[in-house]
Amino acid sequence: MPLTPLTSRNALQGRLLARIALSLRLVVIFIVVAFCFVASSVCLTLLLSVFLAILVDPAVSYLYRWRVPRSLAAAFIILLFMAGMGFGVAASYNKGLEFVDELPQFNARISDAIRPLSDKIQRVQDTAGSLTLTNTPPKRVAEVKIHQSATWPSYIVRGVGSVWGAVVIAGVVPFLMFFMLIRKDHMSLRFESWFGKRIDVPFFVGRVGKMVRGFVLGNLIIGAIMSAITVGVLTLLHIQPAVPLGIASGILNLVPFLGVVLATALPAIAALLQFSSFGPALMVAAAVILLHLISANILIPRLVASRVEIGPVAATVGILFWGWLWGVVGLLLAVPLTAFVKIVADSHPSLFHISNLLSESPRPTRPRLFARAKTRAHRSSPESHPELAPEPNSKSNAVVAATTETSY
DSSP states (O other): OOOHHHHHHHHHHHHHHHHHHHHHHHHHHHHHHHHHHHHHHHHHHHHHHHHHHHHHHHHHEEEEEEEEEEEHHHHHHHHHHHHHHHHHHHHHHHHHHHHHHGGGGGHHHHHHHHHHHOOOOHHHHHHHHSSSSSSSOOOOOOOOOOOOOOOOHHHHHTOOHHHHHHHHHHHHHHHHHHHHHHTTTHHHHHHHHHHHHTHHHHHHHHHHHHHHHHHHHHHHHHHHHHHHHHHHHHHHHHHHSSHHHHHHHHHHHHHTTTTHHHHHHHHHHHHHHSSSSSHHHHHHHHHHHHHHHHHIIIIIIIIHHHTTTTHHHHHHOOOOHHHHHHHHHHHHHHHHHOOOOOOOHHOOOOHHHHHHHHHHSSSOOHHHHHHHHHHHHHTTTGGGGOOOOOOOTTHHHHHHHHHHHHHH
């Protein structure tokens, strides 16, 4: 059927409106990303508060079922959590001070271990200096010294701002957690009034909570397994202190990208300081790298990826993006944040394609189903079977053409 001018105009307007809507969505995404980058401390404070509140909410609800007031239960759980964090930080700080105090005692061992390599380098330098032509006058070249500060400290504190900013965030997060926990019902009612007509709010909140708790529980199980094995390896090699080093190495091995380097360097340096040979350090490094490969290919897909429901490619891209946006804090929160984006995409029909991009097992898209239906219709049409087609210039052919035109 030929298109009338009115139909053509409507189709053109529809395509124009679709392009405008896509442009507006891209502008909104750019504004949101720019706001998250500029106001990173505010965003990180809210995210950490929500993340930790979701984690401790089952404990608060359990105490509430035992007739403990919700405010007292929330205060008790938050204080207990802060005490545990403070104990961990204090223990790590004391171990760090002990390591710094004992470091000068190992300087002689380090010098003895690297002395053969230093002597070889010095002989090569002396030989290279003796090969210079004595008759050639030395040319005086102006020295240009470029002092560039290291970029890794700024990357570590990206999103936080400074040490003072980190202290402020650490002080604000418990208060936000407390108010979120005691005002849980009110917040649910607000979300229901805002988004109740578009999504199923209780189902959405339940999926987010299940995802966050599953992610943390899976990482805790993997970290415990890797820490126990690392402690056993260090104990067999007589590297002291085996327990703190093994626990720290096992936990650091969970950090994306940088974790395997830090988890390998920490016990390897301790082995170099305690032994005069490189054998124990190489054995520790090989064990830690092997544990990392096992966890990345076997444990994490079964214990973490199955709970967050995102694919490995999506997780890697999310780690790169959130790490660029918020540094190390973004690396630690990258997987649950990417999984949260997928849950939001699952809740809205227009974001179906984004959900498939992030999903571990994508669903068939509607255009594919439409193409299959169109193929089946084409196979059953008379054009695909010439022997069943009506004769030309017949009355039945005219009736079929008129019916087809009316249907369009």
